[in-house]
Amino acid sequence: MARILRSLSKDKNVAIFIMDSTDIVEEARKIHDLPPIPTAALGRLLTAASMMGVMLKGENHTLSIQISCSGVLKGLVAVSDSKGNVKGYVKNKDVFTEINEAGKLNVKGAIGEGTLTVIKDLGLKEPYIGQIELVSGEIAEDITHYFALSEQIPSAVALGVLIDTDESVRSAGGFIIQVLPETPQWLIEKLEERLKNFSNISSVSAEKDVLQIAADLFGDIEYEVLEEYFPRYKCDCSKEKVESMIPLLTDEEISDDRIEIVCSFCEKKYHFTKEEAFKIKYGSKE
Known part of the structure; x- marks a missing residue:
């Protein structure tokens, strides 16, 4: 079962969100029939979106x-609610498995250059939109950069997906650490020292x-x-x-005579007759 932990230091200077997203990422892999690199990339994004979702205040937010990227994946999308329930997809899943110089899946190469956009629907007239240029393509570093640039929140983000020999998801998870600007330097240095033990978050998870x-x-x-959440992969199409x-x-x-539309998030197929489709489009049958 997927799980998110929201914790806060007693002095309220440090907030940490930690997630085990193994079940969610494996569900996404099965739904979309993903090979390893798209699984790893989408899994990281789903984990980040789920943790960022529980940061929202309103129940319906x-x-x-x-x-959006230049690499072979062409783009990725993840959508979350305030309980951390999440869904997502990659625009191109036909990607060969490639290992980088560190011996890991080359997610960075599959993403390439591009932009990361965060859209928050807070029930207002217009949604909040923040956009940055990708700084690495590894996703965790890009989310960190987004927090610093668009929300002015000093953060450390770790995201990882460990793929098993049968291409299933052995483990997936991550964390987001956020500190207040007035946090003492000695406390920041303590956290930075501990982060050295989490260079491979997927193995730790x-x-x-x-x-x-x-x-x-x-x-x-x-x-x-402060709180625990038990999110799942959830499509509301x-x-x-x-x-x-x-x-x-x-x-x-x-x-x-028969039109088929497939949901990008869950692959569910919806069918319409030609008459139904023209009626929806024009308000009358043709």
């Missing part, structure tokens, strides 16, 4: 992270649960667990929502 990771990160810093895509289709595209 949502957050999406979109990566395979061996320790979120409570153990929290204890290791905080060390002798007093803290308390419906035939009514999919109907909104039909007016965007050309008459030629809806001229077949």
